[in-house]
Amino acid sequence: MxxxxxxxxxxxxxxxxxxxxxxxxxxxxxxxxxxxxxxxxxxxxxxxxxxxxxxxxxxxxxxxxxxxxxxxxxxxxxxxxxxxxxxxxxxxxxxxxxxxxxxxxxxxxxxxxxxxxxxxxxxxxxxxxxxxxxxxxxxxxxxxxxxxxxxxxxxxxxxxxxxxxxxxxxxxxxxxxxxxxxxxxxxxxxxxxxxxxxxxxxxxxxxxxxxxxxxxxxxxxxxxxxxxxxxxxxxxxxxxxxxxxxxxxxxxxxxxxxxxxxxxxxxxxxxxxxxxxxxxxxxxxxxxxxxxxVNETQTLTPTTQKVLKELGDAPLEVTSYINLVDQRFGMGNPASRNYDRERWEPYLRFKPNISFKYVYYYDEPSKDQTLSKFYPGKTLKEIAQQSAKSWKLDFNDFKSPAEIRKIINLVPEQNRYVMQLKYKDRTTFLRLFDDQIQFPTETETSAALKRLTVKLPKILFVVGQFERSKEKLGDRDYGFFVSMITNRNAMVNQGFDTDTINLARQDIPNDITLLVIADPKISFKGEALEKIHKYIEKGGNLFVAGEPGKQAVVNPIIKPLGVSLMEGMLVQKSDDAAPEFLKAKLTRYSASLSTNLNFNFKENIQVRMPGSSALLYEKNSAFTIKPLLISDQKTSWLTKKQIISDSTTLKFSSANGDVSGAFPVALSLQRNVQGKEQRIIVSGDADFLSSAEVRGWGSANRDLYMPLTGWFTNGQFPIDTSRPLSQDKRLNLxxxxxxxxxxxxxxxxxxxxxxxxxxxxxxxxxx
Known part of the structure; x- marks a missing residue:
């Protein structure tokens, strides 16, 4: 030495x-x-x-x-x-x-x-x-x-x-x-x-x-x-x-x-x-x-660690199905395997017995990829062969549409690059998304993993009265935040199972997590209305979204709650938007429903509500009732006057019956029924959860809908992977x-x- x-x-x-x-x-x-x-x-x-x-x-x-x-x-x-x-x-x-x-x-x-x-x-x-x-x-x-x-x-x-x-x-x-x-x-x-x-x-x-x-x-x-x-x-x-x-x-x-x-x-x-x-x-x-x-920022959150711990010692199998003619193939081709390994390393840290399989195939991709436009006159097989050649891969390594369909039906997944997680006898999908990140983050991955071990929250959307659709992607419908598989924040990617129910033909199951009635156009009659009231009486969770002019349709539903939609419509003074385009304020209580909302809460956060009724509720109701969203007392008021958007500037007039004040436009209701906490939300507007609004920027709509839905599951879903805010954010210089x-x-x-x-x-x- x-x-x-x-x-x-x-x-x-x-x-x-x-x-x-x-x-x-x-x-x-x-x-x-x-x-x-x-x-x-x-x-x-x-x-x-x-x-x-x-x-x-x-x-x-x-x-x-x-x-x-x-x-x-x-x-x-x-x-x-x-x-x-x-x-x-x-x-x-x-x-x-x-x-x-x-x-x-x-x-x-x-x-x-x-x-x-x-x-x-x-x-x-x-x-x-x-x-x-x-x-x-x-x-x-x-x-x-x-x-x-x-x-x-x-x-x-x-x-x-x-x-x-x-x-x-x-x-x-x-x-x-x-x-x-x-x-x-x-x-x-x-x-x-x-x-x-x-x-x-x-x-x-x-x-x-x-x-x-x-x-x-x-x-x-x-x-x-x-x-x-x-x-x-x-x-x-x-x-x-x-x-x-x-x-x-x-x-x-x-x-x-x-x-x-x-x-x-x-x-x-x-x-x-x-x-x-x-x-x-x-x-x-x-x-x-x-x-x-600080805060172990390079480690999975305690919530995710708990999810992985609940998987126990049984192995987890991750099978990636990768379509040769899908535009995301480059992210899943064999040359990208090591990147995939790196993405899963944080999870392997806490569960080493995760195995990975890769299945390559070719089949008609999603509707947004029109192959015939880029490859005129060629068959699907010829297109796939050309793609394999360009990637310098052996075409024989790819399963044909018939072969892959014998193994798994990926048509509901639009034949996109998707991962199937298998744990014991249960499976679920973990998807890629149409945004800049594309791959699932810790939140989506944790939700998929948890689906393998727990009873899934079931949410039923009532149909039959021309309600908002949970499948359609139109501006007024709910498909974007409920069932759109390419949206990472959709309920389908955050752990929830959703389905529809027609009360005229079906009974409400006892084991569902939530019943959603979104802007019915026709009144519920007889047996259908009675089913709703019995469901409420038994302590079932409920979400009801009304609209101005639908008081006669919605009020009979929520009457047992001690809540009603007030006559008229809330309007708001604005230089940029139509008067019926209300910008409601998030209350401190609604912010407390989610860690993310609580961290980002500010008094001036606004939720866009294009046309809303004011809500009236009884002070001595059997429920504990708290406002979630309220109108701005300074700029909005309740009017019974018919609104014409392109008319002269709307002004407050008590002579016309206008009433000023801060009106609740969304309420939460809670009570204990047979040892179970019942949770209900009533909204005077159904548009604030529509595809048009939750897609938008500059409002809290896109951050609000998932915490509201998660409130009904007592925090089981969506998975909260938030971290404490950064403290090192100022220079002493x-x-x-x-x-x-x-x-x-x-x-x-x-x-x-x-x-x-x-x-x-x-x-x-x-x-």
Missing amino acids: KTTLKIAKLELSILFYSPIAWFLSVVFVFQCGLFYTSIIETHLTNQEIGGGMLRSLNYLTSGVFGMQRGLYGDVLKKVYLYLPLLTMGVISREISSGTIKLLYSSPVKISQIIFGKFMALMTYNLILIFILLIFVFTGILNIKQIDIGLVFTGLLAVYLLLCTYAAIGLFMSCLSSYQIVAAISTLVVFAILAYVGTIWQSSAFFREISYFLSINGRAEKIIYGLINTKDVAYFIIIIALFLGFSMIKLQSARTPKSEILFTIGQYLGLTIIAFLLGYITSLPSFIAYYDPT TAGGLTALKVMYLGLFPGLIVLIGTVLLIKRKRK
């Missing part, structure tokens, strides 16, 4: 008695200082502007130090340029000068030479980390409630990557007496390790090899804040592999050429051992994780302080290093 340390000390002195180490240090300090002050300046400007720009300061620690736009990410993009310059002469210098022969003839072991020189490189890497540590301490002072765990895991990631690059550079230095050749070769190896995960991914064998070899994403995961033994082991294995290669290379110079096969065997054996260790450390059951971030940072990091520190290096080099030269 003493010999190794002496070699390390000597090598380190050689590094710092040459300009290169000082030059790299100066450049590193300047680049880090320039980037840090620039990004701090951007956030400080946003903070001073205020308003909506303050949103950019959420998770400020990640914004300043993180992977995507932060300091560590910038370091990772540039640091590979530093190490080849540092390592290119570590061994090649000895070879070119002939001193390597003296080392061979000395009692020093090859392993001591390699370890000593590598320890010197590790020490220099620590100096670079110390430089980053200065910025970390500055960040602690600059960022209020900084996420300490995230910044220190980032330092670990950068150091592991630096040491890995150093080991690779050390080996490449063993291969040539020309330093420039060693540097270029090192860059080539870096490039191979960076891009190996993107080539020949259609081959299952090479895909598994490249998954281990690829360095992309290894440090990034740790920088995001999640330390796992798989990625840490990867860096250690790669370091050991290239150090071992270096020893073999130097040792081979001592051995006769006749023993070249033995040397090749050493290389091969070491490589096999490395791959074996990489495979073992990559097994889900052997991976350990540590998330030191002024413009003057920023200027001081720029002077210090862009002038004083680089200048100080230049001065120290110059003095040391001059003294060295004089000696």
Whole structure:
């Protein structure tokens, strides 16, 4: 060990008695200082502007130090340029000068030479980390409630990557007496390790090899804040592999050429051992994780962890059905398998026995993909064959429409890329969606997993009286938020089962979660109305949505509740919208129905209600009644006058019977019936849940409908995967302080290093 340390000390002195180490240090300090002050300046400007720009300061620690736009990410993009310059002469210098022969003839072991020189490189890497540590301490002072765990895991990631690059550079230095050749070769190896995960991914064998070899994403995961033994082991294995290669290379110079096969065997054996260790450390059951971030942002939420725990020890099977002629095929083709593995890794952490299968087929895609338009005159099979050829895949690996339909009917899924989850004897679908994210998030995945273990909430929509449809996607219908499989926020993708019921022909089941009566146009008569009243009397949950002018239809339904739709219609004064276009306010109580709504609650949140009746309720009702939505007292009023949207500006007139005030437009009702809590919502408007409104932006409609529905399930669905709000969202810095940072990091520190290096080099030269 003493010999190794002496070699390390000597090598380190050689590094710092040459300009290169000082030059790299100066450049590193300047680049880090320039980037840090620039990004701090951007956030400080946003903070001073205020308003909506303050949103950019959420998770400020990640914004300043993180992977995507932060300091560590910038370091990772540039640091590979530093190490080849540092390592290119570590061994090649000895070879070119002939001193390597003296080392061979000395009692020093090859392993001591390699370890000593590598320890010197590790020490220099620590100096670079110390430089980053200065910025970390500055960040602690600059960022209020900084996420300490995230910044220190980032330092670990950068150091592991630096040491890995150093080991690779050390080996490449063993291969040539020309330093420039060693540097270029090192860059080539870096490039191979960076891009190996993107080539020949259609081959299952090479895909598994490249998954281990690829360095992309290894440090990034740790920088995001999640330390796992798989990625840490990867860096250690790669370091050991290239150090071992270096020893073999130097040792081979001592051995006769006749023993070249033995040397090749050493290389091969070491490589096999490395791959074996990489495979073992990559097994889900052997991976350990540590998330030191505030609120454990890189870990599944406790809710999802509980869902996975409820699955027990029984295995979970995920089968992906991927259509060759579907426009999403590129996201599921064989070359994308490793990305799919990465998406499931957070779940494998808590349930290692998840297995994956992939079934490829071709069949008529969804209606939004008109194949005949793009492939005129070609049959489906010919189109599929052309697609397989363009993807460089064997068409025989794809099942025909007849073959896939014998296995599973995917027509209701529009023959889209879909995943089927199977647990014991239960199955459910996990879908891709028509939005920017496309793949399911933790919320949708958790909902699908929970469907496999619990009794599903059943919601019945009453039909027969021309109610709003749960299937149609028209502006006034409810299909978008109920049954549209391509909408991630639809009830069908959030854990609910829905169906229809005609009260004229069917009885209301006792085990349903909710009965929905959405804007009936015809009054319920006789037996149908009696069924509703009995359902209410037994304690069934109910949602009733009325409309202005439908008082005679809706009031008989809700009469037992002590609630009624008032005569007339609520109107609102507005310069932009029609008077009947009401913008109701969310009450504090309605915000408390969901964690998401509660976090985002503001007094001025508005719910669009295009035409609403005011609600009247009895104070001494058997129910506990609370307003969910109320009209704006300052700008709206109740009128019995017929509204013509394109007439003159509507004005309040008490002479015409107009009544001012803040009227409830949606009510929640609760009571206990036979030990069960009954929950009911009555709304004076049915349009606020229509496809047109929940698709819209700038209102709370799209955030409100799912929490309201989930209220009836006592929080069982939808799955709440929300996290506490970011606390690191403010800078403790002024413009003057920023200027001081720029002077210090862009002038004083680089200048100080230049001065120290110059003095040391001059003294060295004089000696």
